[in-house]
Amino acid sequence: xIFLLAWVLVASSMFMSAFFYSVYTxxxxxxxxxxDPDKWPSVSVLVPAYNEESVVADSLENLLSIDYPxxxxxxxxxxxxxxxxxxAQRFEDxxxxxIVDLEENRGKAGALNKGLEQxxxxxxxxxxxxxxxxxxxxxxxxxxxxxxxxxxxxxxxxRPLKKNSFVRRLQSVEYMVxxxxxxxxxxxxxxxxxxxxxxxxxxxxxxxxxxFDVGNLxxxxxxxxxxxxxxxxxxxxxxxxxxxELPASFRELKGQRVRWARGYIRNISKHSDIVFSSEYGWFSxxxxxxxxxxxxxxxxxxxxxxxGFAESLYNFLITVSSVGLSFSIPEYSITKALLSxxxxxxxxxxxxxxxxxxxxxxxxxxxxxxLEHKTGLLFYLFAFFFLKAGFWSTAIFKELSxxxxxxx
Amino acid sequence: MDLxxxxxxxxxxxxxxxxxxxxxxxxxxxxxRGNYIQDQLRESDLEMQNFLVTQNYLDDSTSNxxxxxxTRIPELSRQNTEIGSNLQSFSGKSLSNGQEYKFLVRKYYxxxxxxxxxxxxxxxxxxxxxxxxxxxxxxxxQSQRQGAVLTEYYREVDNxxxxxxxxxEKEDSSVLNMLREGYNVTDGPAVVLNGDxxxxxxxxxxxxxxxxxxxxxxLNSSQDLNLSEGEVN
Numbered sequence: 069x070i071f072l073l074a075w076v077l078v079a080s081s082m083f084m085s086a087f088f089y090s091v092y093t094x095x096x097x098x099x100x101x102x103x104d105p106d107k108w109p110s111v112s113v114l115v116p117a118y119n120e121e122s123v124v125a126d127s128l129e130n131l132l133s134i135d136y137p138x139x140x141x142x143x144x145x146x147x148x149x150x151x152x153x154x155x156a157q158r159f160e161d162x163x164x165x166x167i168v169d170l171e172e173n174r175g176k177a178g179a180l181n182k183g184l185e186q187x188x189x190x191x192x193x194x195x196x197x198x199x200x201x202x203x204x205x206x207x208x209x210x211x212x213x214x215x216x217x218x219x220x221x222x223x224x225x226x227r228p229l230k231k232n233s234f235v236r237r238l239q240s241v242e243y244m245v246x247x248x249x250x251x252x253x254x255x256x257x258x259x260x261x262x263x264x265x266x267x268x269x270x271x272x273x274x275x276x277x278x279x280f281d282v283g284n285l286x287x288x289x290x291x292x293x294x295x296x297x298x299x300x301x302x303x304x305x306x307x308x309x310x311x312x313e314l315p316a317s318f319r320e321l322k323g324q325r326v327r328w329a330r331g332y333i334r335n336i337s338k339h340s341d342i343v344f345s346s347e348y349g350w351f352s353x354x355x356x357x358x359x360x361x362x363x364x365x366x367x368x369x370x371x372x373x374x375x376g377f378a379e380s381l382y383n384f385l386i387t388v389s390s391v392g393l394s395f396s397i398p399e400y401s402i403t404k405a406l407l408s409x410x411x412x413x414x415x416x417x418x419x420x421x422x423x424x425x426x427x428x429x430x431x432x433x434x435x436x437x438x439l440e441h442k443t444g445l446l447f448y449l450f451a452f453f454f455l456k457a458g459f460w461s462t463a464i465f466k467e468l469s470x471x472x473x474x475x476x
Numbered sequence: 477m478d479l480x481x482x483x484x485x486x487x488x489x490x491x492x493x494x495x496x497x498x499x500x501x502x503x504x505x506x507x508x509r510g511n512y513i514q515d516q517l518r519e520s521d522l523e524m525q526n527f528l529v530t531q532n533y534l535d536d537s538t539s540n541x542x543x544x545x546x547t548r549i550p551e552l553s554r555q556n557t558e559i560g561s562n563l564q565s566f567s568g569k570s571l572s573n574g575q576e577y578k579f580l581v582r583k584y585y586x587x588x589x590x591x592x593x594x595x596x597x598x599x600x601x602x603x604x605x606x607x608x609x610x611x612x613x614x615x616x617x618q619s620q621r622q623g624a625v626l627t628e629y630y631r632e633v634d635n636x637x638x639x640x641x642x643x644x645e646k647e648d649s650s651v652l653n654m655l656r657e658g659y660n661v662t663d664g665p666a667v668v669l670n671g672d673x674x675x676x677x678x679x680x681x682x683x684x685x686x687x688x689x690x691x692x693x694x695l696n697s698s699q700d701l702n703l704s705e706g707e708v709n
Contacts, residue, residue: 086487256479350480390621391628391681407509415498
């Protein structure tokens, strides 16, 4: 049973690595360079904020200095209890800034919807208050949205604003790989998220969908899925960059990732009618079920490794309880070690790791970065899986206990 | 063909090929495991035959016999221990599912008994106090604990004791069945000291040391080799 589970795990990992590698090798000749549109459409950037006093000034300064013909910034203060509003009001003299001050906290989706009510521009961008975009980001994403009629949302690459802690450097590596994966998913037209750090939509699409889903834990993902349900694509423009503030500690990271995982589970439940449906192409037939399966497999993998660890610990404790602490160096033999290997498991595992390593190398090259944050990279390659699986396990547990509470 | 479809097909094909390679490699290594243990058993057989032939050649004088055994026993014992350890370490692999594994275990048990007889003979003829321990185990926690105790005991006493272990759970052989019946052992752990004191329970390290010490001093030990009991639990 354990062998079978381990075999399924490594086979799935091998398949996913091979899938992305295949997409990567098929997309080498593609280019993101698009001609500027004849006329740049008007754009409103919605910036919702709740207690973001430390970052809001930089974010607004950055947005208001962007060179774009018709740009409006709509800042929504979601009843912050700190000085976020005062800091934003310092920019009130700028012509293209409007501030919406909510008396009651509505949550991110509610705040975005309030801002959306006053938008009349052709396109609407959403940007978190703790993010800062590069100079070309708005134009490159907008030009893509103009050029591709069936595209409902265009996203940017996410980079960390600060790398002043180990957890942030670790995420820096993670985002680099995630960005590369998203680029491949965009090429394969299975991209399933429009991150809050920076995404651009056609305003009419957002209004047709009655804005963002209030109360949804991951309203950005839900929006992407609803756009998909409208038959629209989500694309990534790799040279567009949004620099965002990332969780600085493991505790913050856990809070964020468990929320994302719970949001994913709830979105799966909300959109369960399209899972495996061929109506929305590979997005519903492949991307949603496979992404969810990958998460479940990672949890099963964690369970398997936990089981192995618990068994070793149990054996160790039995030995200690029987004869006390006793150490002896076992005889080492390469032949015996090779013969003891479960090659049916290790062969796909080694191949999978090899392909993943090739993809990570490519991710480094595409992002134009040298091999930096080596500790973060090693942690990402060998330990981040456990962390993510742990977050997913927590999320599943919380969602299950929430459901059982709701039923009783 | 669209990109996703072609990538799914390519990834599926690559995964299948790699799984197949793993499967073939696994089967190949399984053969190698069997051959590896077969070679060790053959070597052990040769060593034993070499010993017996040399013994016959040198005549039956006690001094020749004792000297010969003392020089050969450590190697024979080392070989046997290694075979046992390899059988145990490979038992979780697919080799354990095959008939070949069972055959190798049966062969190994014959070797164990042959070595045991040799050492018994040596004790008697050379007036030695080497403790010979039969250890029967199963998958129980107590067996696991007894295994740890015997490993530690063997490490501490070095060459003054020899342990012959038998797995009650998985394996079936005429040697094992004979011993099980002879010592009335049904479950693990069970320890038999010098063929005449049977303990059908977990024996802690301290107690084992005392018991083996008494054995070597000739205390509490019955000379009735058949079905005698040290303790009934």
